[in-house]
Amino acid sequence: MINKFKNVKNPVVINSIDINDILNIIKIGDSNLSIINSIRTLGKSNVLYDELKTTKLPTFRFNFRFEGKATNKNIIEPTGYIYLDVDNCNNIQLDSNYVFAFWKSISNTGYSVLVKVNNLNINNFKETYIAIGKELNINLDENAGKPSQQTVLSYDKDLYHNSDSLVFDAIDKKVSNAIIKKKGRRGITTNDTFSESSKIRFDNINDYFINDEVGYIYFKEEKENIAQPFIPKRVEAGKRNSTMFYVLGQYALLNPTAGESYLISWANTINKNVMYPRLNDNELRGIVKSVIKKRLEKTLELNLNKPRRILFNPNKKMEQKEKMNITNKLIGKAKTEATKQEIYNIIEDWNFQFLGKITQKKVSVVSNKSIATVKRYWSDFKAYISDLNSNVVKTVPSVKTMSNIYCISKSCDVEKFVSYENLFPDSTKYFYNKNKLPLLDLSRVA
Incomplete structure (x- = not known):
């Protein structure tokens, strides 16, 4: 039996599933198929890709079974399989008798491979992982070579399955x-x-x-x-x-x-x-x-x-200079992704009744980011926002009927709102509720 988890970010076991049932789901698809197709359509470069992949799909850990939470200290026993992650490969030819199953990964740019294995444990895992990679002559993802490695549910109608595959004996060597x-x-x-x-x-x-x-x-x-x-x-x-x-x-x-x-x-x-x-x-x-x-x-x-x-x-x-260039590039990319994630979260939680349609200026005000920053990343969300805006019916209440107005963002800067003289009518720049907290009406923001 293989442990199943809610998503990438949740390490708590929710149930256990037979290996053949999992392979059938990957080959035929289930209720998650539409999400998988959406993720593949978006592609890795889209800011929504990681968000959907890590929160909307279940994951499996094929190497070991766990008690409660997936950590090395909670390992109960090996499953009899070892999972290998093949990176940057659009087509794979595995004719080895050791291959139990393989299928296209969620990214469509790699493969997931399963091999039956005897006597696998936490001490010989790394050596066995490397040895099987060499035996199959495949380019393994080093970061995936750990006992608690998980993989996101994928879909591949051409999934390969050989129930009579050979069993690989784990390396008997201390590591x-x-x-x-x-x-x-x-x-x-x-x-x-x-x-x-x-x-x-x-x-x-x-x-x-x-x-x-x-x-x-x-x-x-x-x-x-x-x-x-x-x-x-x-x-x-x-x-x-x-x-x-x-x-x-x-x-x-x-x-x-x-x-x-x-x-x-x-x-x-x-x-x-x-x-x-x-x-x-x-x-x-x-x-x-x-x-x-x-x-x-x-x-x-x-x-x-x-x-x-x-x-x-x-x-x-x-050289130290080369290390610094790599570090600056990676950290810069991480900051960019963090900003995109913030904007995405605001769009996802958008209150159309109170705020009206999504615009760059409104997102700038709500996120407390400059309009230039919002414009820089707008292309990543433009199609998605257009779709959201086209499906919303404008039902913004009048000022007199706003009895339950609430603060739209903890990060909102009231002074910033006041400075947008051209965005608000003279009589309704901002409001106060019974607790005297500033509550802003963005329904008139262009």
Whole structure:
């Protein structure tokens, strides 16, 4: 059985559905088909695309079943399948006997692939995900390679389904849990993926990159918390032992095979630069032995203390100027999308009875944004607004009958309204209700 969720933004399990029933829905369609077709017609460049995709369609998580909420710590058991997301592919040829099913994604620019798998668990998931991608020779979406990955309901009448597909045996190899268990902040186990000769790690950024081809990862929805141990500039008596244990513990988790000599070396450096007064040698050795013991017992916790919007691949050489250009471009795009989203929300919640038809000037006033800003993005909404306006019957009440007028937006600037002398009749620039709150009549705004 596969867990179903209300939409992308809601991680709470609403029910469980048989895999064959889900495939039939994708192949034949259900009550959501009209929404899917609308999303595809709009395309990714339209501001409405993400809004509809993330709020109007159910999602499924094919890798594991969850208890209540879809988080790694709530995993009950594997489903027997692994989900793979193939990016930027308009046509796919999968003749491997391992393929159980594949279909067009909601964007129409990629594919969703399912493979039967044995012995999949949270520890071997990443390695198995990569191995299957290589076996099928497909370009995987790295961001989709996580145990709790979800996929939005799609439609594909040409969906491929092979119930007799071969079963892939999960990779029997330890992998770094620093990335797999990051959300729960649980104990991090040692692994065999980091050798004494490897580069010393002071954060867990390289856990996010499968290979060196990807230059960066951008977290659009919310910042990602990474592990980047913080060392105070000065630590006084009373906090020295606990601070030293914490910092060494984090380094020990980030470098699972680092032995006593490495930890002693780091301890001496920290002791020399930030401890006042310094800890003696016996105290340092005692702390190091305690850290190693806790690591072996798997009771240390990796602290994800640093929120990051963008992660750059540490194995890919990039100049600082190039990184800044990428950052500015992505942040600028995010601000643009946020502005479009604000305008869209205002249009969606438009009160035609009180405000009349939607116009650029009215949206500018309600959103408290300049008319130039509204005009800049108007083309994204023009057809939609035209459709809304054409279907509305103008029933704006007169001033005398407005007994239940309410404030149309918390962000409204009353002084801004007053400055629009040409937009309001002299006698009705704005009104007050029984609570003496300014209530504005936009029915006369052009």
